[in-house]
Amino acid sequence: MNQPLASTTVRTTCPYCGVGCGVLATPQADGSVAIAGDPEHPANFGRLCSKGSALGETLSLDGRLLYPEIDGARVTWDEALERVANTFTQTIAEFGPDSVAIYGSGQLLTEDYYVANKLMKGFIGSGNMDTNSRLCMASSVAGHRRAFGSDTVPGNYEDLELADLVVLVGSNLGWCHPVLYQRIVKAKAERPNMRVVLIDPRRTVTADIADLHLAVQSDGDSALFVGLLAHLADNGVTAPDFVAAHTSGLDATLLVAEDWSVARVASATGLSEKSVALFYDWFAATEKAVTVYSQGVNQSASGTDKVNAIINCHLLTGRIGRPGMGPFSVTGQPNAMGGREVGGLANMLAAHMDFTPEAIDRVGRFWGSDRVASRPGLKAVDLFAAMARGEIKAVWIMATNPVDSMPEADAVRAALAACPFVVVSDMSARTDTGVTAHVRLPAAGWGEKDGTVTNSERRISRQRPFLALPGEVRPDWWIVKEVASRMGFEQAFSYRSPAQIFAEHVALSAFENDGARDFDLSGLASADYGNLPPTQWPVRHRPAARMFGDGAFFTSDGKARFVPVLPPPPFAPAPGSFILNTGRVRDHWHTMTRTGKTARLSAHYAEPFVEIHPADAEALNIRRASLVRLSNRHGSVVVRALVTDRQRRGHLFVPMHWTDQFASNGRIDALVTAKVDPFSAQPALKMAEVHAEPVHTRIYGFFVSAGRPVLDAGYWAIAEAIGGTRGELGWFEEPLDWSEWLRAAFGLSGAAIVESVLDARSGRRNFAVIEKGRLVVALYTAPDPVLVSRQWATDLLVADNLGASAVLAGRPGADMPDSGAIICSCFSVGINTITAAVTQQGCSTVEAVGACTRAGTNCGSCRAEIRGIIDASRLQAAE
Numbered sequence: 016m017n018q019p020l021a022s023t024t025v026r027t028t029c030p031y032c033g034v035g036c037g038v039l040a041t042p043q044a045d046g047s048v049a050i051a052g053d054p055e056h057p058a059n060f061g062r063l064c065s066k067g068s069a070l071g072e073t074l075s076l077d078g079r080l081l082y083p084e085i086d087g088a089r090v091t092w093d094e095a096l097e098r099v100a101n102t103f104t105q106t107i108a109e110f111g112p113d114s115v116a117i118y119g120s121g122q123l124l125t126e127d128y129y130v131a132n133k134l135m136k137g138f139i140g141s142g143n144m145d146t147n148s149r150l151c152m153a154s155s156v157a158g159h160r161r162a163f164g165s166d167t168v169p170g171n172y173e174d175l176e177l178a179d180l181v182v183l184v185g186s187n188l189g190w191c192h193p194v195l196y197q198r199i200v201k202a203k204a205e206r207p208n209m210r211v212v213l214i215d216p217r218r219t220v221t222a223d224i225a226d227l228h229l230a231v232q233s234d235g236d237s238a239l240f241v242g243l244l245a246h247l248a249d250n251g252v253t254a255p256d257f258v259a260a261h262t263s264g265l266d267a268t269l270l271v272a273e274d275w276s277v278a279r280v281a282s283a284t285g286l287s288e289k290s291v292a293l294f295y296d297w298f299a300a301t302e303k304a305v306t307v308y309s310q311g312v313n314q315s316a317s318g319t320d321k322v323n324a325i326i327n328c329h330l331l332t333g334r335i336g337r338p339g340m341g342p343f344s345v346t347g348q349p350n351a352m353g354g355r356e357v358g359g360l361a362n363m364l365a366a367h368m369d370f371t372p373e374a375i376d377r378v379g380r381f382w383g384s385d386r387v388a389s390r391p392g393l394k395a396v397d398l399f400a401a402m403a404r405g406e407i408k409a410v411w412i413m414a415t416n417p418v419d420s421m422p423e424a425d426a427v428r429a430a431l432a433a434c435p436f437v438v439v440s441d442m443s444a445r446t447d448t449g450v451t452a453h454v455r456l457p458a459a460g461w462g463e464k465d466g467t468v469t470n471s472e473r474r475i476s477r478q479r480p481f482l483a484l485p486g487e488v489r490p491d492w493w494i495v496k497e498v499a500s501r502m503g504f505e506q507a508f509s510y511r512s513p514a515q516i517f518a519e520h521v522a523l524s525a526f527e528n529d530g531a532r533d534f535d536l537s538g539l540a541s542a543d544y545g546n547l548p549p550t551q552w553p554v555r556h557r558p559a560a561r562m563f564g565d566g567a568f569f570t571s572d573g574k575a576r577f578v579p580v581l582p583p584p585p586f587a588p589a590p591g592s593f594i595l596n597t598g599r600v601r602d603h604w605h606t607m608t609r610t611g612k613t614a615r616l617s618a619h620y621a622e623p624f625v626e627i628h629p630a631d632a633e634a635l636n637i638r639r640a641s642l643v644r645l646s647n648r649h650g651s652v653v654v655r656a657l658v659t660d661r662q663r664r665g666h667l668f669v670p671m672h673w674t675d676q677f678a679s680n681g682r683i684d685a686l687v688t689a690k691v692d693p694f695s696a697q698p699a700l701k702m703a704e705v706h707a708e709p710v711h712t713r714i715y716g717f718f719v720s721a722g723r724p725v726l727d728a729g730y731w732a733i734a735e736a737i738g739g740t741r742g743e744l745g746w747f748e749e750p751l752d753w754s755e756w757l758r759a760a761f762g763l764s765g766a767a768i769v770e771s772v773l774d775a776r777s778g779r780r781n782f783a784v785i786e787k788g789r790l791v792v793a794l795y796t797a798p799d800p801v802l803v804s805r806q807w808a809t810d811l812l813v814a815d816n817l818g819a820s821a822v823l824a825g826r827p828g829a830d831m832p833d834s835g836a837i838i839c840s841c842f843s844v845g846i847n848t849i850t851a852a853v854t855q856q857g858c859s860t861v862e863a864v865g866a867c868t869r870a871g872t873n874c875g876s877c878r879a880e881i882r883g884i885i886d887a888s889r890l891q892a893a894e
């Protein structure tokens with residue numbers, strides 16, 4: 016780990032999800048950093064989830080990019096910056112400003128983002144600055160702008176606690192916004208009449224708090240909310256004064272909606288009429304209703320319409336901008352919101368202004384530039400398509416990993432490989448995108464960088480550094496301004512600190528803004544940046560907690576718009592194909608460049624998997640824990656079968672996290688189609704069509720190793736473990752010589768390999784290499800999925816005085832109990848320990864299990880899974 020800046024506690028903000036929790040980081044004498052939730056931060060009041068709690072374990076310099084590189088060789092910053100500036104300048108001179116692009120990220124700080132956007136749109140003079148928020152928030156932005164005239168999230172987190180009905184649409188809040196989820200859990204425990212409805216094709220852990228789970232058919236959401244609008248109108252559940260004074264377009268909207276009876280909605284969504292009617296009755300009867308939505312809504316070819324179908328229901332009932340009410344788009348990344356503020360999307364210019372002639376003129380005068388882009392640039396999917404056609408000749412990618420996270424990811428990889436000049440700014444030395452780069456620039460990461468982020472409730476918080484910059488790492492804003500200066504724009508980019516950039520951002524938000532633009536930070540003009548407390552925007556005089564309660568919107572006539580929504584026909588994959596749904600798991604973050612470094616977080620799910628319904632699995636002869644190939648015309652992956660009835664029939668779910676760094680063939684975005692929403696250009700990442708088939712695997716394997724192996728097998732997946740690595744293997748042909756294979760994979764040269772053939776007929780063989788009583792490698796192989804307890808075997812890596820027979824036996828002895836798959840990552844408590852607490856010690860509540868085992872008593876993210884174990888034991892006892 017690099018040097019701490021001081022040994023005192025630093026108040027900062029979590030770099031993962033859009034909840035934006037306050038974190039207290041305290042560097043310790045032994046070089047580690049103690050992490051705690053900030054009790055004073057209004058997002059989390061001291062709580063953290065499993066990912067936040069493990070932040071201290073992601074700070075090692077292993078795998079960090081520490082020096083600038085050109086063509087893989089270390090160079091000085093001067094050489095790297097010159098190369099980037101000169102190549103961009105020459106390319107622009109030869110092919111025009113639209114031949115270059117920046118592709119940024121909601122993981123940049125606002126100050127980094129502001130400077131990058133200013134360079135591209137203000138001085139290069141092209142709109143070609145887009146961001147991974149196109150994959151994430153674009154449909155919410157477009158929906159907000161259609162309805163409100165501005166990209167505004169009206170409410171705040173407190174509304175989720177004050178509501179009597181919380182509707183979660185396409186949101187796995189329990190895993191993806193765990194602290195918000197915990198806030199709802201607590202509010203519900205205090206007010207048991209509060210209800211939660213979950214709308215998601217999968218029964219996720221979030222269903223644990225749901226009074227009603229509607230396992231809607233993919234993209235059935237529009238039909239569901241259009242039907243709700245009709246139901247509310249038919250039953251007189253409206254706010255006529257609000258609608259008359261503050262909205263327009265209701266009649267045309269109802270005209271489209273009125274055909275959507277409960278029966279029709281039921282058939283379009285795959286739900287029962289009874290459950291649709293129950294949801295409608297609850298919504299109608301509950302004034303204080305909040306509708307929270309996330310990627311099940313946004314990542315769709317009809318995402319913008321889904322957003323407006325939801326907002327329409329809140330406008331009709333006047334349930335917006337008041338305590339406990341409103342539509343609520345929760346953001347994914349820590350600074351998804353900040354990126355929208357600075358204009359990081361290709362169709363926005365800056366400070367919530369788009370490309371109108373007045374805004375172009377205004378921003379040009381403010382920046383002192385006469386070359387401001389005159390029109391929107393290429394949006395992510397179009398950007399990489401243009402690159403594939405040779406139209407983008409130089410691209411700069413910052414803080415995102417499109418070779419893994421863009422749809423049709425193999426085509427994105429090919430486009431980058433063909434692009435004449437690729438620059439990647441990243442913290443990691445090796446990512447699937449970084450390997451395509453001509454120039455790699457080492458960026459400062461969390462704990463080192465300094466700036467602001469804005470969370471889902473429009474609250475701006477400071478990220479503050481507590482570690483020195485390691486190697487020659489530099490903050491992103493510095494890198495961009497150095498390139499800008501070398502391109503001849505030094506005057507406009509003479510920044511010396513993030514504080515100076517923030518002050519300019521504040522000034523632009525207020526520039527010629529007489530209340531006509533929602534994004535206004537004028538009240539922060541003389542703020543003390545160093546001590547800036549978490550603050551919600553807009554800040555004209557004082558921060559605004561909620562917006563639109565007064566009925567004042569940002570459209571030309573000040574009225575909100577109802578948007579007529581025509582639900583799309585249900586997606587019908589070809590016979591024999593599946594709908595592929597994708598998303599997240601609790602303990603990993605996107606492409607795993609940070610969470611993949613912690614053993615604790617890697618233990619929850621240690622390999623890529625596909626959730627498949629038992630009936631579908633049986634029909635395809637896919638056995639539990641066997642390997643499955645998913646494919647379509649864009650690509651294929653091989654992942655583990657997780658057979659579960661949480662999944663609807665005909666649907667599959669695969670997590671987005673696994674990359675070529677962690678698995679042989681798990682990049683699911685290779686299969687995801689680049690079909691986009693017509694209004695937002697956000698791709699439909701939740702709905703591809705794929706084939707599934709069993710992979711004929713000769714031998715399965717599981718290993719633990721003190722070192723990091725280089726694996727040559729048909730299937731492999733590797734994960735960090737305490738004391739080394741662990742991993743899963745599958746061979747489609749049996750290796751000719753096992754010793755040879757082991758020596759090559761684990762770099763064993765002369766070490767003695769002990770082998771035991773447990774069952775010569777079936778071919779179960781185990782191997783061990785032990786040196787001085789410590790395990791070097793254990794490998795368990797079998798013709799069927801290996802049954803060895805992963806946790807037990809992983810614990811062998813830290814055991815002393817090991818004998819070969821104990822390791823080769825492949826099952827726990829009396830002195831080494833098996834705690835089972837890790838459920839609670841904070842305290843590493845496994846499923847077997849929890850089950851024993853339930854069955855042997857009579858713990859019948861989550862609290863009792865916590866008291867016995869500590870599981871679930873820190874971040875609480877695993878409480879739903881613990882409840883699942885208690886319920887399963889109860890069922891078993893009853894059988």
Ligand SMILES: Nc1nc2c(c(=O)[nH]1)N[C@H]1C(S)=C(S)[C@@H](COP(=O)(O)OP(=O)(O)OC[C@H]3O[C@@H](n4cnc5c(=O)[nH]c(N)nc54)[C@H](O)[C@@H]3O)O[C@H]1N2
Nearest residue numbers: 185186187191233234309310311347348598599601604605
């Ligand atoms: N642990 C963890 N947390 C994260 C992240 C992470 O990587 N890991 N990433 C962060 C980011 S950037 C984001 S954007 C958020 C995303 O947060 P979420 O949107 O909550 O997460 P996802 O898993 O992408 O998708 C949510 C759910 O949408 C459902 N869904 C799929 N199709 C449909 C549909 O047609 N209709 C409905 N109603 N539901 C559907 C999926 O089954 C899935 O359970 O999470 C943030 N938090």
Ligand SMILES: Nc1nc2c(c(=O)[nH]1)N[C@H]1C(S)=C(S)[C@@H](COP(=O)(O)OP(=O)(O)OC[C@H]3O[C@@H](n4cnc5c(=O)[nH]c(N)nc54)[C@H](O)[C@@H]3O)O[C@H]1N2
Nearest residue numbers: 150151414415416420440441442458597605606608671700
């Ligand atoms: N199939 C499918 N695909 C998806 C999604 C899905 O649900 N399904 N979700 C989409 C969504 S919502 C999102 S947000 C994207 C996320 O996808 P990505 O943005 O591609 O994923 P990350 O792994 O977060 O990439 C961040 C990169 O930035 C680096 N980094 C971290 N901090 C810094 C920094 O301060 N500076 C710099 N320069 N680099 C830094 C990290 O090492 C990492 O390489 O994926 C999208 N893709």
Ligand code: SF4
Nearest residue numbers: 029031032036064067
């Ligand atoms: S909920 Fe977890 S990941 Fe999200 S900001 Fe809070 S601690 Fe970080």
Ligand SMILES: [Mo]
Nearest residue numbers: 150151347348
């Ligand atoms: Mo996201």
